[in-house]
Amino acid sequence: MPIASISVLRHRAAASLLHLRHLPLAAAAAAARHRNPSNVSRKLQSPGSKNFLRAKQRIREFSSLSPVLSPDDEPPLSDSQAIGTVAAAQANFMRVIVQSLPSIEGVGIGVELLCVVKAVLKKIKRRVLVGDKVLVGSIDWVDRRGMIENVFQRRTEILDPPVANVDHLLVLFSMEQPKVEPFLLTRFLVEAESTGIPLTLALNKCELVDEEMLVAWKSRLRSWGYRPIFCSVESEKGLDSLAFTLRDQTTVIVGPSGVGKSSLINALRSSNRPSDAAADTNWFEPILDSKWYEDQRVGEVSLRSGRGKHTTRNVSLLPLSGGGYLADTPGFNQPSLLKVTKQSLAEAFPEIREKLKASEPAKCSFSNCLHLGEPGCILEGEPLERYPYYFQLVDEIRVREEFQLRTFGTKKESDVRYKVGDMGVKQAEPRLEPKKHRRPSRKRINQSILDELDELDDDDSLLDDENDPILRAFRNENSQ
Numbered sequence: 001m002p003i004a005s006i007s008v009l010r011h012r013a014a015a016s017l018l019h020l021r022h023l024p025l026a027a028a029a030a031a032a033r034h035r036n037p038s039n040v041s042r043k044l045q046s047p048g049s050k051n052f053l054r055a056k057q058r059i060r061e062f063s064s065l066s067p068v069l070s071p072d073d074e075p076p077l078s079d080s081q082a083i084g085t086v087a088a089a090q091a092n093f094m095r096v097i098v099q100s101l102p103s104i105e106g107v108g109i110g111v112e113l114l115c116v117v118k119a120v121l122k123k124i125k126r127r128v129l130v131g132d133k134v135l136v137g138s139i140d141w142v143d144r145r146g147m148i149e150n151v152f153q154r155r156t157e158i159l160d161p162p163v164a165n166v167d168h169l170l171v172l173f174s175m176e177q178p179k180v181e182p183f184l185l186t187r188f189l190v191e192a193e194s195t196g197i198p199l200t201l202a203l204n205k206c207e208l209v210d211e212e213m214l215v216a217w218k219s220r221l222r223s224w225g226y227r228p229i230f231c232s233v234e235s236e237k238g239l240d241s242l243a244f245t246l247r248d249q250t251t252v253i254v255g256p257s258g259v260g261k262s263s264l265i266n267a268l269r270s271s272n273r274p275s276d277a278a279a280d281t282n283w284f285e286p287i288l289d290s291k292w293y294e295d296q297r298v299g300e301v302s303l304r305s306g307r308g309k310h311t312t313r314n315v316s317l318l319p320l321s322g323g324g325y326l327a328d329t330p331g332f333n334q335p336s337l338l339k340v341t342k343q344s345l346a347e348a349f350p351e352i353r354e355k356l357k358a359s360e361p362a363k364c365s366f367s368n369c370l371h372l373g374e375p376g377c378i379l380e381g382e383p384l385e386r387y388p389y390y391f392q393l394v395d396e397i398r399v400r401e402e403f404q405l406r407t408f409g410t411k412k413e414s415d416v417r418y419k420v421g422d423m424g425v426k427q428a429e430p431r432l433e434p435k436k437h438r439r440p441s442r443k444r445i446n447q448s449i450l451d452e453l454d455e456l457d458d459d460d461s462l463l464d465d466e467n468d469p470i471l472r473a474f475r476n477e478n479s480q
């Protein structure tokens, strides 16, 4: 996958507060986008500042309906509430796996609920992602439906695929078919390292090579700073140790097409591993006939897109029987390294990172040294196997940064957006902010808030039986 454009947002507390503080502007922008003729007629009747004060008051009320929850909060739960993890999302529906709930007879941890997101969360722009820890309310325990009432702050967030609270990345390659290629492996590792999320490297299909080859790769990867797990889905070698590493974590698995990501996920999910023994075998109870958590399809790769054919844009967390979740990603063959800068690249090579750390407090002669081993650089004369790859990537990133600077007048990644075309190749284009220079007038902002609140009223009235999205989803599911 383009773990590529993975970026981690840590400590969302500050970000969320900021978000709320800036709500009027956000609401204004949204309202401007959604403006329609009926809003315009309301605008004409709008009595001005008194209403504006009322509007502000109401926004405060809505926000207080969903106060920001920190990751370790334990809000008291009523009988119709539970805390869970969003395991999958499709259109307006979320599958939530319950983690903690009030003690109700006959209901256990691991029950899956089909949920919609409460309108007010959308209104205050609190997005719900796969991986989010959520507070579910209005639960019907018999039909297993509910409504997501609040989202806990995220510990991490990766963007592609969008998954919240990822604890761990599993970089998977294969010894053969396809043969492990050191530069491609380096690209994947650099991409994964650049997220700041802990990673494990595993090499699959190791039954296809001899012991000598494995020993050679083991020592080679050690010199890169990694302790890989050698495994084989075919012979089951190393699967116990992988299951142990993944237990109780949310892991995203990344690697090129065909290395066996889907096969490995299927193998790890078909219990009977020692680490599962302790787990309650019935801990996960999917909704009957749920097709969401079927085995991952193995095998074919599309020639046109370069992605596995089973590829779906909707990433799902697959519950592991030993606890924790695993998310598959489409096998992309070229991580884009879009989030990596020339200056941050050295940090993504553990062997370079270690040398720099070990030599502290000594510094390179140049304060912005790129550590290319020139005279005056602390890494001068260091025999590092991957130094040529490091040079090559510095060069590649330099070309990209210069291109961005020339084309868009900025090196900042956030000022450029990327479109994915065929073969998963990303194309850059400037992020347009039309009329950025023009400040919206206070009157306009106030009016927009009123429009937004009117919309809110409209939305709430839509939640009648006929339009109940859960009911609609069930009708659709049953009629297929």
Ligand SMILES: Nc1nc2c(ncn2[C@@H]2O[C@H](COP(=O)(O)OP(=O)(O)OP(=O)(O)O)[C@@H](O)[C@H]2O)c(=O)[nH]1
Residues within 6 Å of the ligand: 204, 205, 206, 207, 208, 231, 232, 233, 234, 235, 256, 257, 258, 259, 260, 261, 262, 263, 264, 297, 298, 299, 300, 301, 307, 308, 309, 310, 329, 330, 331, 332
């Ligand atoms: N010999 C051998 N083949 C394996 C092993 N694990 C998986 N395979 C085969 O490798 C092929 C590709 O496996 P997948 O699981 O589809 O690979 P993937 O990484 O999910 O591929 P994408 O979906 O394209 O990203 C299949 O034919 C598997 O049967 C293994 O340990 N040994």
Ligand SMILES: [Zn+2]
Residues within 6 Å of the ligand: 364, 369, 370, 371, 372, 373, 376, 377, 378, 379
């Ligand atoms: Zn240096």
